[in-house]
Amino acid sequence: MIPHDWKSAIYPLVGIAAIVVIWQLYVSMFGINRIVLPGPFDIWDASVKNWSLLLTETWPTFVESILGFLLAVAIGIPVAVCVANSRVLNLTLYPILIATQSVPKVAIAPIILVWFGLGLKSKLVIAFLVAFFPIVVDTATGMRATPPGLVELARALRASPFQIFTKVQFPAALPFIFAGAKVAVTLAVIGAVIGEFVGSLNGLGNLLLTANSQLDSPLAWAALVWLSLLGILLFAAVVVVERLAMPWSESGH
Amino acid sequence: MIGQVESGMVATSAAIPFGHFKDVRQSFTRGSNTLVAIENISFDLKQGSLVTLLGPSGCGKTTFLKIVGGLISATSGTVQISGRDVTEPHPDFGVVFQQANLMPWRTVISNVLFPMEILGRRDAAAVTRASELLAIVGLxxxxxxxxxxxxGGMQQRVALCRALIHKPKLLLMDEPFGALDELTRMEMQDLLLDIRAKTAATVMFVTHSISEAIYISDTVVVFSKRPATIADYIDVDLPYPRSAEIRYAAGFTELEHRAGRALGIAR
Incomplete structure (x- = not known):
């Protein structure tokens, strides 16, 4: 979770610092070859030396992830609403959704590449595919979990189905939707990197592969660190939106 | 004054009671089994009265309340409010359930205003009235x-305000204080009597507490075990305004005893 104040932010920072120190000690004391395992200092060095390259390569990965994620939200939520409100659609679509989800995304990435090319589009589609499922499942669960008392209350006032949806069902499902979005946004980054691994012209995944093939392990690790930072950043962005959208939420206090 | 009864739907002639229930029966069919929840429920509801439906858990008094509120329809029988058959929920009704059922994403005042939003009448006057109601319940x-x-008690007060915001002519309350502790419950009973004196609303109240029923009501309709029929119809002749003292009066205890006999738990 993202800490709410500086005091509670100390704990994860101390934890990370401890890992970095032990890692560096291990590498220095045992004289590990930096091609096998670069120490934190090597990675830091590589990061500083190549910062403009890393920044340039982060941009496409960021765009692929965020667009894939947003597309998953834009399509996933309406699909979930339909699935949750219609028995027929639920019975028709849900098995198909689960079937497509059980296909490994790495396995279909080459096909996607053939269809959409080496550029942004193929990565976006893969990121979308991995982010889609958690959003649909969590939103549909949220829609079904509307407290029946609230629906009955609205019904007693003769609220229209549309009013019941916008004023009761949807706000009640928001915590579920955000739970799904938090999982989905980190998955979207993974999806984008899978796409870049299979075939790409740029991006952090591409840089990681290139650096690795040149035995430039510090740079490959630096790309890895930047990838995690990108994932954390996107996750934090969703948490910020969540707090803005749900000021009543207990987790916000 | 809060909640003046508006004319129009109100029965004007003494011949037509505010609420009229005749031979109401509700049964559920599951496979080849027919389960009768309530039957032979007949009584009249006076304008401005506070009637309690008292009965054991699961006896069907909530079912009857929902039938009166139009949330479910009776299998057979006549259910009329102001001389009209009740076939669906009516915006002139206000409901309070055992759970406060507040929307966690709305502030207190926004929860109170929810009915006005649904009815398309959320204006400045409604906001003023919501504040007034919240003041009456001490919030x-x-x-x-x-x-x-x-x-929990404060949430139930908010729910009460929400039920009253659109000046309902009939307030339906389904064990509204059932989830509260004893002291809060007694406070809420006094609050209900206070509100009722100020709004002149007709109230139908479901409970399984004998003392609660006697303390607040003009009339207690005692339901028997399932299939529920009316076991007794008790006119409570204790004077209003009532206060905690009256709980220890001889007349009160006698009525409690009578209700206990009707429920089959006292002889």
Whole structure:
């Protein structure tokens, strides 16, 4: 979770610092070859030396992830609403959704590449595919979990189905939707990197592969660190939106 | 004054009671089994009266309340409010359930205003009235709080305000104080009597507490075990305004005893 104040932010920072120190000690004391395992200092060095390259390569990965994620939200939520409100659609679509989800995304990435090319589009589609499922499942669960008392209350006032949806069902499902979005946004980054691994012209995944093939392990690790930072950043962005959208939420206090 | 009864739907002639229920029966069919929830329920509801439906848990008094509110329809029988058959929920009704059922994403005042929003009447007057109602139930200053910041009793007060915001002619209450502790419950009973004196609303109240039924009601309709029929119809002749003292009066205890006999738990 993202800490709410500086005091509670100390704990994860101390934890990370401890890992970095032990890692560096291990590498220095045992004289590990930096091609096998670069120490934190090597990675830091590589990061500083190549910062403009890393920044340039982060941009496409960021765009692929965020667009894939947003597309998953834009399509996933309406699909979930339909699935949750219609028995027929639920019975028709849900098995198909689960079937497509059980296909490994790495396995279909080459096909996607053939269809959409080496550029942004193929990565976006893969990121979308991995982010889609958690959003649909969590939103549909949220829609079904509307407290029946609230629906009955609205019904007693003769609220229209549309009013019941916008004023009761949807706000009640928001915590579920955000739970799904938090999982989905980190998955979207993974999806984008899978796409870049299979075939790409740029991006952090591409840089990681290139650096690795040149035995430039510090740079490959630096790309890895930047990838995690990108994932954390996107996750934090969703948490910020969540707090803005749900000021009543207990987790916000 | 809060909640003046509006004319129009109100029965004007003495011949037509405010509420009229005749041979109401509700049964559920599951496979080849027919389960009768309630039957032979007949009584009249006077304008401005406070009637309690008292009965054991699961006897069908909530079912009857929902039939009166139009949330479910009776299998057979006549259910009329102001001379009209009840076939669906009516915006002239206000409901309070056992659970406060507040929307956690809305502030207190926004929860109270929810019915006005649905009815398309959320204007400045409605906001003023919501504040007035909150003041009556002792929640001034909590307008912008979220339900999660309130205790159970406070949440139920908000629910009561929400039920009253659109000046309902009939207030339907389904064990509204059932989930509260004894002291809060007694406070809420006094609050209900206070509100009722100020609004002149007709109230139908479901409970399984004998003392609660006697303390608040003009009339107690005692339901028997399932299939529920009316076991007794008790006119409570204790004077209003009532206060805690009356709980220890001889007349009160006698009525409790009578209700206990009707429920089959006293001889």
């Amino acid at each position: 001034s200053g909590f307008d912008e709080a979220y339900p999660s910041q309130l205790s």
